[in-house]
Amino acid sequence: MNYALWKKSVHETRWLLAASGLGMFLFCWARVWLVSLVTMSKFANVVAEFWKDVERFSPVPLDHLLTYPGRIAVTFEELIVILLISVWAIGRGSDTISGELGRGTMEMLLAQPVSRSQILLTQAAVTVAGIAALVFVVWLGIFTGIHLFSVEEAPPAPTFTIPLTRIEIPWPVGDQEPIRVPLATKAKSFQFTAGCINLFALGFFLAGMTTLLSSWDRYRWRTIGIAVGVYIVQIVLKVFGLAHESLQWMSYCTFYVLYEPQAAVYAQIQHPRTWWYPILTNDQGRWQGLSPLGDSLLLVMLGCLAYASALVIFRRRDLPAPL
Amino acid sequence: MFVETHSLAKHYGHLKALDDCTFGVARGEVFGLLGPNGAGKTTLIRLLMGYLRPTGGRALVDQLDCCRQSLRVRQRVAYLPGDVRLFRPMRARDVLDFFARVRPGGDVVRLREFAARLQLDLTRRVALMSTGMRQKLGLAVTLAFDTPLLILDEPTSNLDPTVRRDVIRMVDEARDQGRTVIFSSHVLSEVEEVCDRVVILRDGRLVHTQDMSHLRRQHRIRLRLDGEMSLPPSPLAGQLKIHKSSDGGYVIETPDELSPLLGWLSTLPMSEVQIEPVGLRAVYDQFHSGPDDMP
Numbered sequence: 001m002n003y004a005l006w007k008k009s010v011h012e013t014r015w016l017l018a019a020s021g022l023g024m025f026l027f028c029w030a031r032v033w034l035v036s037l038v039t040m041s042k043f044a045n046v047v048a049e050f051w052k053d054v055e056r057f058s059p060v061p062l063d064h065l066l067t068y069p070g071r072i073a074v075t076f077e078e079l080i081v082i083l084l085i086s087v088w089a090i091g092r093g094s095d096t097i098s099g100e101l102g103r104g105t106m107e108m109l110l111a112q113p114v115s116r117s118q119i120l121l122t123q124a125a126v127t128v129a130g131i132a133a134l135v136f137v138v139w140l141g142i143f144t145g146i147h148l149f150s151v152e153e154a155p156p157a158p159t160f161t162i163p164l165t166r167i168e169i170p171w172p173v174g175d176q177e178p179i180r181v182p183l184a185t186k187a188k189s190f191q192f193t194a195g196c197i198n199l200f201a202l203g204f205f206l207a208g209m210t211t212l213l214s215s216w217d218r219y220r221w222r223t224i225g226i227a228v229g230v231y232i233v234q235i236v237l238k239v240f241g242l243a244h245e246s247l248q249w250m251s252y253c254t255f256y257v258l259y260e261p262q263a264a265v266y267a268q269i270q271h272p273r274t275w276w277y278p279i280l281t282n283d284q285g286r287w288q289g290l291s292p293l294g295d296s297l298l299l300v301m302l303g304c305l306a307y308a309s310a311l312v313i314f315r316r317r318d319l320p321a322p323l
Numbered sequence: 324m325f326v327e328t329h330s331l332a333k334h335y336g337h338l339k340a341l342d343d344c345t346f347g348v349a350r351g352e353v354f355g356l357l358g359p360n361g362a363g364k365t366t367l368i369r370l371l372m373g374y375l376r377p378t379g380g381r382a383l384v385d386q387l388d389c390c391r392q393s394l395r396v397r398q399r400v401a402y403l404p405g406d407v408r409l410f411r412p413m414r415a416r417d418v419l420d421f422f423a424r425v426r427p428g429g430d431v432v433r434l435r436e437f438a439a440r441l442q443l444d445l446t447r448r449v450a451l452m453s454t455g456m457r458q459k460l461g462l463a464v465t466l467a468f469d470t471p472l473l474i475l476d477e478p479t480s481n482l483d484p485t486v487r488r489d490v491i492r493m494v495d496e497a498r499d500q501g502r503t504v505i506f507s508s509h510v511l512s513e514v515e516e517v518c519d520r521v522v523i524l525r526d527g528r529l530v531h532t533q534d535m536s537h538l539r540r541q542h543r544i545r546l547r548l549d550g551e552m553s554l555p556p557s558p559l560a561g562q563l564k565i566h567k568s569s570d571g572g573y574v575i576e577t578p579d580e581l582s583p584l585l586g587w588l589s590t591l592p593m594s595e596v597q598i599e600p601v602g603l604r605a606v607y608d609q610f611h612s613g614p615d616d617m618p
Contacts, residue, residue, distance in 0.1 A: 002425065003424070004421055004424035004425040007421075008410065008413075011412070011417075012412060103408060104406060104408030105408050105409065105410055107374075107404045108404065108407070109425075110373075110374065110397070111397065111400075111403075111404070112422065112425045113394055113395075113397045113426060113427065114425060115394050316376070318374065318375045318376060319369075319374040321365060321369065321404075321406070322404075322406050322408055
């Protein structure tokens with residue numbers, strides 16, 4: 001990696017990163033605030049009405065969705081969060097090669113004793129650092145929200161202890177005023193680690209895929225167009241795959257099926273000791289499939305493969321003269 | 324030879340952007356590339372820089388292969404592209420700082436000295452610069468590096484006459500320091516002034532190599548005679564090209580020194596005489612005589 005190139009890349013992208021980071025923080029913080037505003041009983045009533053229709057699409061069971069961590073984990077699937085991370089990953093990935101070529105600045109860059117690998121890897125490092133920063137900001141927004149807001153809940157019923165028996169009997173006292181308790185007593189910020197890792201993996205893969213497209217192209221707009229097109233097709237395949245059993249095969253054709261942050265958070269909460277295992281096994285120790293964290297690792301591996309392919313293509317290709 | 328090409332070729336399908344190009348540039352030589360747009364000058368330079376992979380043949384700089392050892396080649400080269408594009412969000416001083424950092428041994432003080440010689444405003448953003456100012460910034464970035472080889476692709480395009488003069492002076496200084504320069508330009512007078520040797524390209528092929536010191540000795544004499552033309556003395560007769568011009572006069576082209584001719588010329592019954600250097604234009608026109616060949 002080259003420090004001067006790193007500094008240049010950071011300088012060029014600082015406003016995009018700052019704006020995305022600010023947007024991400026405010027949205028995640030506000031999203032937790034919204035969770036705190038709607039009591040669990042009201043939320044449960046709303047979900048119960050249409051659960052049968054959407055159950056197929058939910059990666060987690062209803063029991064988990066009706067918990068504060070479950071509700072907060074939906075933040076990872078909100079359009080704004082996915083959009084901001086995708087804009088950064090696709091924007092930066094497309095800029096790596098075809099952006100520099102399109103602007104004509106690659107010519108002067110490669111007139112210096114800088115290898116093509118250095119250029120690509122330095123750009124990739126800035127992109128990946130940006131993804132990590134944005135994911136950290138998501139976590140920070142959730143953390144701040146959890147520690148700032150409180151939720152309303154019914155107070156525990158008063159009890160009467162039978163003397164000498166330690167047996168407690170609820171004491172009927174009629175309707176009680178709800179009380180507010182800190183959200184931090186209902187959800188812990190560390191419970192979202194797996195979701196953050198999954199979001200990072202999605203961003204990393206998208207950046208790698210777009211860099212691969214960028215490595216053989218000379219027009220940034222075309223790289224972005226192809227990347228967005230691929231992305232939309234992948235999402236559509238996932239939705240169709242979930243929508244009906246006969247279309248389930250489509251799920252195997254999309255990387256987007258590996259982005260399941262709610263399931264990752266659920267796994268972390270349900271299996272606090274083993275959630276970081278990349279594969280799932282049954283009681284006999286036989287392979288059952290990838291764990292949610294395994295999905296993230298697979299996305300990262302696919303991203304690494306895309307970066308490696310981009311490196312090979314960029315090192316071997318002819319560089320067109322600026323138009 | 325410091326720069327060599329051997330049957331260098333770059334083809335795009337049926338299009339031969341460069342074909343069978345062989346030449347050498349000696350250390351300390353200023354070497355000109357001439358030819359109209361599309362003749363293959365920029366392709367040749369881009370092959371030397373390792374931007375393109377040759378279809379055939381090879382190019383060497385300081386005995387290093389330009390394709391396989393491109394990084395080591397670029398340690399020895401400072402290159403100014405024909406179309407200078409720099410980082411638009413940066414100010415000129417940031418551009419200088421960047422290039423000083425990115426090149427090992429880069430000296431930002433020297434870069435700023437060259438920028439001052441070219442009268443650059445270092446506080447201005449690249450995005451707000453005129454084409455000429457960007458060209459000057461590119462020149463400062465290129466000329467300030469103390470590399471053994473300078474490759475300049477149309478370095479004076481978009482520049483005013485004063486700065487053009489400065490650039491030519493800087494190229495002369497580079498030659499005086501023993502640096503090798505490859506100078507591609509459309510401006511024949513500049514090439515004539517600064518280059519030691521020139522090659523002319525046409526349709527991707529190298530069609531002529533011209534030694535400039537030899538060319539500077541060649542003259543064209545236009546005569547109008549009142550009487551008959553006598554034949555030149557025998558040692559000169561085989562060297563001179565004499566032909567009748569359309570206006571009834573004579574044109575004599577001398578291949579070498581003018582002085583041996585003067586005695587014979589004084590014996591001719593001349594009513595008018597005009598002596599001029601042959602110049603690069605005449606050589607160039609032999610290969611590119613169409614009106615669209617040169618700007």
